[in-house]
Amino acid sequence: MARSVAGPEIERLIQLLARLPGLGPRSARRAALHLIKKREQLLQPLGEAMQVACERVMVCDNCGNIDTANPCTLCCDTSRDNSILVVVEDVSDLWALERAGALNARYHVLGGVLSPLDGVRPEHLNLDKLVMRAADTSVTEVILALSATVDGQTTAHYVTELLSHCDVNVTKLAHGVPVGGELDYLDEGTLSAAIKQRTRF
Amino acid sequence: MARSVAGPEIERLIQLLARLPGLGPRSARRAALHLIKKREQLLQPLGEAMQVACERVMVCDNCGNIDTANPCTLCCDTSRDNSILVVVEDVSDLWALERAGALNARYHVLGGVLSPLDGVRPEHLNLDKLVMRAADTSVTEVILALSATVDGQTTAHYVTELLSHCDVNVTKLAHGVPVGGELDYLDEGTLSAAIKQRTRF
Secondary structure, eight states: OOSOOSOHHHHHHHHHHTTSTTOOHHHHHHHHHHHHHTIIIIIHHHHHHHHHHHHHOEEOTTTOOEESSSSOHHHHOTTSEEEEEEEESSHHHHHHHHHHTOOOEEEEEOSSOOBTTTTBOGGGSSHHHHHHHHTSTTOOEEEEEOOSSHHHHHHHHHHHHHTTTSSOEEEEOOOSOOTTOOGGGSOHHHHHHHHHTOOOO | OOSOOSOHHHHHHHHHHTTSTTOOHHHHHHHHHHHHHTIIIIIHHHHHHHHHHHHHOEEOTTTOOEESSSSOHHHHOTTSEEEEEEEESSHHHHHHHHHHTOOOEEEEEOSSOOBTTTTBOGGGSSHHHHHHHHTSTTOOEEEEEOOSSHHHHHHHHHHHHHTTTSSOEEEEOOOSOOTTOOGGGSOHHHHHHHHHTOOOO
16 A cells, blocks of 8 residues: 555555455555454454464474364374374364364375475474374375375375385375366376276276 | 364354354355465454544545435545536445546435335436436536446446436446457347447447
8 A cells, every 4th residue: 555544554454364364455455444444243243253373273293284182183093994094194184084073094294395496305204203103003094195296196105105115005095087077187297197097897 | 164173253253253254154164264374464453443444434425425424535636627517326436436537526326226126216226316416507417327237238228217307417328348358258138239329439
């Protein structure tokens, strides 16, 4: 804003909101106005929810998930299959897999992928704990649910090497046509992978 | 989410964030994770900024603007031209005009436009105060900076009637080609208006 039209408190709220992913300076201004108009219904509860989250949210020492309990809800869930360990890059990937509800296993969050360009090296990832968990006799399979990017696949190879002396099957997610996807719009790499890994109808 | 993967505090933060304009359930989850990862830099200051805004932001009794002072910064600004009063629908419109920096006048926020379908009637708008302010001898012009929609124009006509006994010139924003706009993409109404109100080159 060229000139300050509102008090510094409002400007600060707008500036902080603009740092959220998905909000830019203009939508942050809209969001701030919306918040101020819905003071009792939204602004106050959201401010309180943020302070509660700030005080109580922690990283699970066992799997790297984010929760208000340590060990987290998933690690404490006795109904989950202890024999399968799903390795993910980030908590958001864990949430995505849980939304899909495709499996009822344990997770392990690496906290990133190896990336020489960004200076992310093995010691920056939650790998020691993974080796320790995979060495547990109850674990029979480690699923590498990592992104199909260069960095994700490099990390997958590295983890596979790391787990070579553990008595576990290391598997990875299938490549193929996304459900609902049209062949016309897919890239050559995906189509080749889908052909190579075709299954009986 | 089918199953709860995170504590109720995180779920509540996500639900409240999803009610912001511009954020849906998925982007709210991304925003919540981003906030939790940047606890010191973002989550804590944003929570505090919201509580400060919640306590200190108020509506200016004079013009209807939102600020932490009453009368607001704009009403107290002695460098502004007292003879021009710009009537806007909402605080966001006031901010937009201030960003443009096209004029240095006083504002009056109506808090909405007349809309029979939505049940918005004259008594719901900040109109009495507008008549009072327009009756001040220092005011010579009232600019109706209202949206070019049916409701906006209905409101403009109503306000003009209301101010007919005041000794002020009532003006409205020009219709025409937006700066940077291509004729090819413009609707017939805008093009007709731009032709009718053509000016000397």
